[in-house]
Amino acid sequence: MDGGTLYTIGELARRTGLPVRTIRFYSDEGVVPPSGRTAAGYRLYDAAAVARLDLVRTLRDLGIDLGTVRRVLDREIGVGEVAAVHAEALDVRIRTLRLRRAVLRAVAKRGSTPEEIELMHKLARLSDEERRRIITDFIDESFAGLDLNPDFAAKMRSALPELPDDPEPEQVDAWVELAELVGDPGFRASVRRMAEAQAADISRGSYPDDPVRLAELTREKIEQAIADGIAPESDAARPIADELARAYADASQTTNDAEFRRDLLARMEIGTDRRAERYWQLLTVINGRPVPPTLTPCFEWFIEALRASGANSGSGADTRR
Template structure:
């Protein structure tokens, strides 16, 4: 028998590792086993490192690690490979749990419908990579090349299409499918791009707004209106006027403009032209995550829109 110093033939390596010659040759050709010296007759010569590598390869293949990942072991340590495989397995489990939930919901209802098949088809097509691509294209198209707006949208990206829970309900599945279709809708994207276009162009010209301050100011607006809602102030009532006046002044400051007829007309027009699909988008996200709806910010801006229509 050859010694480690002399090297092993492929047949010897096969007997020692328990793997067929054909499999070892395949691993060698695929680059899983590094290229070794050859004899003058052209036969590969293997060493102890190859025997240890084969044992590792067999263990990794038994738990489902693909050859491309195993091949990269030269660039990554074993812990990185196992962590990468764990993430892959967890993603596969999540997808299987989701599919199981759809199948159960379908069978509970009786005969499958075209809508049920659509659910399965969409869920099968939209994995993590496809979801990321959907969000990439959404941010790019709605941003329209405006860096300030793209930055704002990027900050909202993970909340826009949340992951489904491991055991989604039929309502959550339907909401997720509707949300995916809405986010891909070209007309909806164009509508969002048109909204507040003047504001975002100003941000691009004059430099981006301090986003932290913007959020703080927006919270002050929301808190002002939410206090009125809690007090039972109807947006169409005379009692709403002083609240609305305060809000209009605050919004003028946020937009860097003077309060006056032009600002008020622009504000009323913006709320009037607000695309209801934008509200629906966040409602669907809330259904998926199980968050309360309406969101306080949504309730506040709905009140402002009604008050503007009633008093301007």
């Protein structure tokens, strides 16, 4: 472009591809002032104005507001500084758009009502800290004033939702379900009962030394029983229930008598809540980890077997350690 040539707004529009009204607006705002005027008063622009217009268009295409563009052109701030700020703003915008996309996909999958859509959007927009606070408040209320197993308490407090910047619809769906779950008064009361039962066992000195090993033993024995087609109320289930009851009594350093069997049944009934297992499953989905196999059906089988073997009446118990 000839440095001495002057262009009208129409010619400038044809060369740059920008609408005349846009160039006129920039000119009126003083962002790209004219270099002169014709005898009839029409605005003219030189090569420097054209270069200035190209820079304005580039900065505006990057999402930079007109006030900041003016400051860049007037050399009040550097392009690098502006680029860094706007890159950070774009990162936030991108995360927001990804989250909205995940919410919309989750909505499409669920066929949500307008009320559910509003709730999903609100919960998904929470910050990491706000999401963690929802869970920690639930844990604080459930465990308040109770002396619990330190390993269990630490596991609960360390397992917090970490929704990624670009979540899958399943992760958004899981977070919404988890938030609804911990806000359910019935579930909160159930978890409180579990915590109180554990604290009572600890105070009596009857809390198992290795509850994880007991859970694994229960899963192993009962999964095999289920695979063999053994119903919990059948005679074939009695020896399995007796073996597990003795294992629990040994782990609790107590006698496997009628009273222990009644207490064991009561603890199993308190501690076996499908919603509690769902809590952990939802956390693993949100945090992008594989969902562990379910244990609740095994404990439900054990509860039915204990009832059928006479845990309430004391029959079937023995005094072996």
